[in-house]
């Protein structure tokens with residue numbers, strides 16, 4: 001090489017090393033999460049290129065087969081942890097192109113025809129998000145199921161129901177646990193909304209304005225298993241970041257629900273309550289106070305909920321003033337949604353374990369019932385004897401000192417309408433959760449099937 005000649009990197013980079021490092025950021029690490037999906041996107045793109053009806057094919061069908069085979073091998077290396085992204089590559093897209101060029105020569109240099117890293121990364125992120133959302137759904141179902149199991153185990157064990165944290169009305173452990181389970185399971189609707197947004201194909205939008213080639217965008221949509229194509233190419237480029245923000249919003253809301261579960265468990269396991277007991281090995285001690293068994297794990301659920309809310313806010317802050325078309329700011333959305341998924345999925349798994357390990361002290365729960373907890377029931381007995389409700393209410397309120405001890409179990413048994421202490425349908429929860437399980441399992445295997453068939457040479 002002559003002195004003036006430098007080795008050509010893929011984009012012929014002449015960027016100052018400090019500037020390069022700053023702009024590349026954490027992509028060489030974060031993009032490892034996208035590597036398999038990047039290969040999938042490339043396999044679909046190259047297949048479509050080989051089918052394009054033009055005079056001089058960009059790649060022939062045979063060449064496309066060779067590329068798919070080589071991509072299949074790269075995927076194996078990725079799965080074995082033998083794949084690295086160099087700072088010079090900048091990101092996974094150029095790392096894969098570098099490997100294909102090393103292995104296939106000029107053919108490797110053709111794969112980027114009619115594509116930009118902008119639509120490439122948008123596809124990668126969406127495929128990765130689809131896979132991750134399905135796994136998060138699985139973990140959500142597992143946590144909800146563990147709460148349903150907990151509820152069924154302790155069943156109608158009386159629990160003081162609270163409003164304003166003050167004793168309110170008879171409740172049960174089953175009602176508490178399945179109430180949280182239902183709130184958590186309902187969050188699957190938000191995850192589903194995020195999944196549907198992620199399930200749209202931006203490929204073929206190139207840098208955001210299309211290319212003068214007869215790209216068959218619906219072909220890559222089918223090959224990659226997306227529900228449909230994002231029609232407008234400019235819109236497709238603008239949608240980058242939006243689906244990440246929608247996912248973060250679903251995750252933030254789910255985390256807020258989990259945080260409330262954690263908060264209840266912290267309160268109910270305080271020595272002053274002692275309704276619940278966390279296993280010793282789930283609690284942490286103090287370096288000075290030998291008596292301590294602290295629920296740090298549950299406290300951190302609260303703090304992680306705050307963090308995910310922060311990530312959601314960061315994503316919308318990043319997007320809201322960005323002009324149309326690709327801007328490098330978008331790269332930073334990647335870290336936000338990946339971090340959000342990581343925190344939420346870890347929290348779901350840890351809470352499933354904590355719920356399964358928590359026990360209930362039934363005697364303490366019963367002993368916590370004070371006469372006031374039965375006040376509404378007493379007033380309703382007066383109604384049953386013919387007193388109008390408001391008179392019965394005043395009668396009880398004016399003579400609170402006359403309220404006496406009652407049997408909490410009978411109070412729990414007396415409420416039988418849908419969803420109350422004696423009207424909780426465990427089978428309904430099981431049916432709903434197994435329905436969700438069927439959906440995510442079918443989608444995961446469809447995605448897996450797509451992946452396998454793309455790498456078949």
Ligand code: ARG
Pocket residue numbers: 027090091117118121326328330331334
């Ligand atoms: N790593 C980049 C990202 O995540 C890839 C796209 C780069 N595109 C560009 N026009 N510089 O956004």
